[in-house]
Amino acid sequence: MNQLSIFDQEKFAATAETFIEDLRAFDDFGQRTMTETVEGIPYLINEFWTAGQRQAHSIHEVSYRACFKAQLPEFFIKRLTKPGGVVFDPFMGRGTTPVQAALMGRQAFGNDINPLSVLLTRPRLRPITLQAVATALQTVDWSRGDIEREDLLAFYHPETLKKLEGLRLWLAERAPLGSESVDPVADWIRMVAINRLSGHSPGFFSGRSMPPNQAVSVKAQLKINEKLGVSPPERDVVAVILKKSRTLLKNGCAPSQVRSSLHTGAAWDLRGVADASVDLTVTSPPFLDIVHYAADNWLRCWFAGIDPETVAIDMHRTEEAWTAMVHRVLAEQARILRSGGYVAFEVGEVRNGKVLLERLVWKAAEGLPFNRLGVMVNDQEFTKTANCWGVANGAKGTNTNRIVLLQRH
Structure with missing residues (x-):
């Protein structure tokens, strides 16, 4: 199969109601979605995309710590945007979301506090041989x-x-x-x-x-x-x-006509992005103090000529500080999203499953102009569904993708 064929797009964007029904009925990998409400939050649990390595377009194969697979943004872009729509990530990291958006004929918007992110993303949005x-x-x-x-x-x-x-x-x-x-x-x-x-x-x-x-x-x-x-x-x-x-380049490049807009700065201060201009945001923020980006990227900064000490990456050591940061980010998302636009906000389990960050995101969205649709749990084949509510692997990090789904009023 031609690798690009897996990115065939729907010609319409789903409404919130049809999207949630699609998730409930999802059975592409042989099992139906399980649903449960915990502390007032509706959860939808299934394997929504494959856990296999190198199943996405080859141009994604750029290493970067704490990045999600391209199948995650592809899932939402296909269902929640039309060709030509604007897809955005305020914590773009290696650029998985904007690159995937470009491959699917959407406009690729992104931002990150780390200037390395633009250097990793921008070249893969342009034709190259x-x-x-x-x-x-x-x-x-x-x-x-x-x-x-x-x-x-x-x-x-x-x-x-x-x-x-x-x-x-x-x-x-x-x-x-x-x-x-x-x-x-x-x-x-x-x-x-x-x-x-x-x-x-x-x-x-x-x-x-x-x-x-x-x-x-x-x-x-x-x-x-x-x-x-x-x-x-x-x-x-x-x-x-x-x-x-x-x-x-094994599978080709992004289409040459794709429009892109990449920025460097704080995720809660997106001055380069216009009001009501974004159709879908797919993102994943830093998880508390788990990942030390500046320390991890010091050699890359040397090569690029970036002083890592000038990269103001926040380390949120308490749940309260992290929740406050997410609230600020979502407030800025409310500004840039069009009415009816969506946020897919991915988080993971940290501190051996003792902190479920999706509940903090759910709380952070309170008082903002969003409908809180629920939490998707992409439960991979190597993770038992029984462990969805707490990691049992005894290690820091994430065992499942947990995505808080929001829709702008």
Whole structure:
């Protein structure tokens, strides 16, 4: 099957009533939806999309910690928007929602406090060819790079690090940060390079490092090298970039006519997004203090020329502070959503299932112009339905997708 065919769109957007009925009757994976009301919140529980890896379009295969699968926004975009509609994510991360929206012929809007997010998302919203990437890489003067940070030799062979420095100089000229005029091919090359900085295989620039979607500290990497008894091997930077580009482009690009609008800033202050301009928001916020984004992305920030200390990512250590943040975000969503527009607000189970964040989101929506439709629980095959109300795996993180569904009055 052609990969793009799974994104065939409905020609109409469902009403709230027909959408909820669709969820109740859903049985695509062999079981009907279970329903239950807990503390006044209606829950709909089923496996609504597959748990399989790499089942989405290949262009999504960009690593980023704490990102949801593309099947999640695809589910809502297909049912709740029409082709040409505006889909938005105020916490876009690696850009899963806007990229998926573009693949489905919707307008791709996004925002994140982390400037890396635009660098990861924007290149995948534009047409690109592997030949254009290969031709551009031939123009890089790889001899220009000098080692400016000796500590990075914990990750890279000296010759590899010199080439990465040379590539950084080339990118600063072709795709400068904050510029309105960015070479789209250079933009793509930077995105791919950011995602090849450290990992566990020869497909990355570094020696062996774990995990592949975040960077350990220099001290931790030195310990890994010592434990393995190895030094970082030299990598062919061009070959690594071309190999990853080929993988990303295996299923093609987003349609060239798709309109996009990406922003960097706080999710509760979306000055670049007009009133009543969005049809659907699909998003997932940071979960309390579980994920340390600045620490995870320090190496990516180095390569991109971003000072991670200037990225004001909030860490909400109490339920009250997190709920207040979500209320502010939803208040801004009420401004930018059209009447009848939807929010699919995904959260997970944290602190060993002791905190069910969907209940905090439900509370945060009180007093705002939304109809609270319910909570979808996408219960994956590896998770027993009996454990929907509390994780039993003894680890931080999420076992199921929990999505609070809201509709703008």
